[in-house]
Amino acid sequence: MTEQLVFELSKPGRRCLELPACDVPKAELSSLLPPGMLRDEIKGMPEVSEIDVVRHFTRLSKLNHGVDNGFYPLGSCTMKYNPKVNEDAARLPGFARIHPYQPEELAQGALELMYKTQEFLAEIGGMDGISLQPAAGAHGEYTGMIIIRAYHESKGEQRTKVIVPDSAHGTNPATAALCGYQVVQVKSDARGGVDVEALRQAMSGDVAALMLTNPNTLGLFDENITEIADLVHGGGGLLYYDGANANAIMGIARPGDMGFDVVHFNLHKTFSTPHGGGGPGSGPVGVKGFLEPFLPKPVVGFKEGKYFLDYDRPQSIGKVRSFYGNFGVVVKAYAYMIALGGAGLKAVSEHAVLNANYLMHKLKKDYHLPYGRICKHEFVITSRNQKGKGVHTLDIAKRLLDFGYHPPTIYFPLIVEEAMMIEPTETESRETLDEFIATMERIAREVEQNPELVWEAPHNTPVGRPDEAAAARKPVLSYLFCE
Amino acid sequence: MTNPRDLKYTKEHEWARIEGNRVTVGITHYAQEALGDVVFVELPGVGDKIIEGEAFGTVESVKSVSDLYAPVSGEVVEVNDNVLDSPETVNTDPYGAAWMIVVEIADPTEVDKLLSAEQYEEFLAEQD
Numbered sequence: 001m002t003e004q005l006v007f008e009l010s011k012p013g014r015r016c017l018e019l020p021a022c023d024v025p026k027a028e029l030s031s032l033l034p035p036g037m038l039r040d041e042i043k044g045m046p047e048v049s050e051i052d053v054v055r056h057f058t059r060l061s062k063l064n065h066g067v068d069n070g071f072y073p074l075g076s077c078t079m080k081y082n083p084k085v086n087e088d089a090a091r092l093p094g095f096a097r098i099h100p101y102q103p104e105e106l107a108q109g110a111l112e113l114m115y116k117t118q119e120f121l122a123e124i125g126g127m128d129g130i131s132l133q134p135a136a137g138a139h140g141e142y143t144g145m146i147i148i149r150a151y152h153e154s155k156g157e158q159r160t161k162v163i164v165p166d167s168a169h170g171t172n173p174a175t176a177a178l179c180g181y182q183v184v185q186v187k188s189d190a191r192g193g194v195d196v197e198a199l200r201q202a203m204s205g206d207v208a209a210l211m212l213t214n215p216n217t218l219g220l221f222d223e224n225i226t227e228i229a230d231l232v233h234g235g236g237g238l239l240y241y242d243g244a245n246a247n248a249i250m251g252i253a254r255p256g257d258m259g260f261d262v263v264h265f266n267l268h269k270t271f272s273t274p275h276g277g278g279g280p281g282s283g284p285v286g287v288k289g290f291l292e293p294f295l296p297k298p299v300v301g302f303k304e305g306k307y308f309l310d311y312d313r314p315q316s317i318g319k320v321r322s323f324y325g326n327f328g329v330v331v332k333a334y335a336y337m338i339a340l341g342g343a344g345l346k347a348v349s350e351h352a353v354l355n356a357n358y359l360m361h362k363l364k365k366d367y368h369l370p371y372g373r374i375c376k377h378e379f380v381i382t383s384r385n386q387k388g389k390g391v392h393t394l395d396i397a398k399r400l401l402d403f404g405y406h407p408p409t410i411y412f413p414l415i416v417e418e419a420m421m422i423e424p425t426e427t428e429s430r431e432t433l434d435e436f437i438a439t440m441e442r443i444a445r446e447v448e449q450n451p452e453l454v455w456e457a458p459h460n461t462p463v464g465r466p467d468e469a470a471a472a473r474k475p476v477l478s479y480l481f482c483e
Numbered sequence: 484m485t486n487p488r489d490l491k492y493t494k495e496h497e498w499a500r501i502e503g504n505r506v507t508v509g510i511t512h513y514a515q516e517a518l519g520d521v522v523f524v525e526l527p528g529v530g531d532k533i534i535e536g537e538a539f540g541t542v543e544s545v546k547s548v549s550d551l552y553a554p555v556s557g558e559v560v561e562v563n564d565n566v567l568d569s570p571e572t573v574n575t576d577p578y579g580a581a582w583m584i585v586v587e588i589a590d591p592t593e594v595d596k597l598l599s600a601e602q603y604e605e606f607l608a609e610q611d
Contacts, residue, residue, distance in 0.1 A: 468520065468545040473570065
């Protein structure tokens with residue numbers, strides 16, 4: 001059964017609370033505030049009792065899917081388990097109740113945690129300096145690209161182009177465009193990496209940077225990365241590393257060693273802090289030494305036994321976030337890194353890659369695998385084998401809902417037709433993976449024997465197939481009250 | 484649906500109707516089918532210059548957002564406002580009501596590089 005809107009539950013006069021009688025003289029609001037600051041009366045506020053509200057939102061919460069209630073193989077999003085001990089750490093009063101204007105000498109613990117997180121991330125990324133300010137991955141990208149722009153400008157160069165491969169996350173070209181650059185797309189080669197020849201053609205003295213995810217959105221490690229880095233550096237450009245897929249390389253390969261100059265990490269992916277409605281995110285940015293002067297200020301420094309906020313950075317691009325970033329998220333990521341240690345973080349990558357290869361190997365019997373080489377933390381299959389029965393990727397994704405799964409990322413990356421991008425993460429057991437494999441095999445058999453069942457899925461959810469086209473063309477974003 | 488014989492095509496799935504130095508541009512039946520229900524179209528304005536092989540607009544469907552690639556270089560002289568208001572026409576009438584822009588081309592030889600309907604269909608067959 002579908003849940004009614006809270007407006008539909010409304011009954012005139014029903015309410016949750018009773019205010020005590022007013023014990024000061026009443027005055028008209030209009031006599032106290034200028035007209036520009038007065039709001040019109042809000043019509044149609046729902047009138048409901050407390051238990052109506054509680055039950056309404058409890059029912060809605062049961063319809064949610066999160067990693068705490070099931071497998072969530074959403075490619076590129078790294079929906080790994082978020083250990084609850086992280087939440088415990090973030091709720092310690094010294095972290096949770098601290099005030100951003102508290103004097104440095106009374107905030108040494110928090111500053112130490114930030115400083116050490118900077119050091120950990122620098123070591124993992126092969127970078128020299130870190131800013132914890134960016135509040136999300138795309139915000140990190142923006143910060144990193146502004147740093148690159150500031151660097152070129154400091155040398156008196158006005159570079160106008162940023163190169164992005166056709167397999168990139170959409171945020172990469174969006175970031176470059178937002179930073180005022182013209183986006184130049186280069187094609188992928190037959191093995192799924194950057195086409196080095198196409199890159200050579202695209203390189204010029206106008207190129208400010210190449211933005212690259214490695215492993216890329218196909219889950220494939222670019223084997224030519226050092227050649228690519230030499231090509232871009234040879235033309236005076238810099239290399240930006242999109243850390244969305246760092247869960248595959250952590251403790252094993254470092255962007256800095258591959259030739260990247262700037263990276264961002266998604267603490268909410270790689271370092272197990274909640275995201276996808278839970279969040280917020282955090283997208284720290286790391287840079288090589290020659291770019292350190294441009295980092296957002298303040299960064300946390302350490303001098304004469306004391307941690308401090310270093311504002312004395314004349315070449316800084318300035319602040320990109322109020323105060324110091326999403327501090328609570330940084331605490332959770334720090335707890336995760338401390339709990340696992342270096343060997344543990346490396347094991348994370350190894351298991352993420354092992355799980356993905358296991359799934360890929362099992363699923364390729366029924367589903368088309370466009371790039372067959374060993375994958376990293378994720379892989380892309382398609383519904384090409386099911387096309388003859390008229391079943392598309394969307395139908396398979398909808399059918400997965402009936403079995404309690406969050407479907408994989410679909411129709412991305414754009415270079416693969418009818419893509420399903422699957423990322424199991426390291427936190428799933430062999431049993432969970434085997435159950436998912438069995439479900440995917442079952443759906444493949446259903447497509448053969450009874451495709452209608454798959455076309456009409458989902459059958460077990462409160463809402464079947466919303467009219468996505470109408471929702472996008474004529475969205476209804478607020479409740480329409482009948483007058 | 485067959486692709487009209489009197490049009491030229493690109494490997495990026497745009498079609499072009501060439502009438503003297505005026506070229507009308509839209510996307511193909513194959514493209515609209517691959518995109519699924521189109522929900523938003525973004526086009527350049529009259530007077531904008533577009534460059535062959537580069538993006539001149541975007542088309543968004545329930546599945547994804549794709550660039551529109553210019554089949555020729557030139558100046559935009561007409562824009563189809565109807566397709567902006569009713570993007571669903573891209574699905575229902577890709578070769579008719581859903582024309583997108585008219586370009587005045589500077590270099591008439593540029594159109595020689597475009598594919599004929601037969602060549603485009605061969606290209607599609609290779610992709611499958």
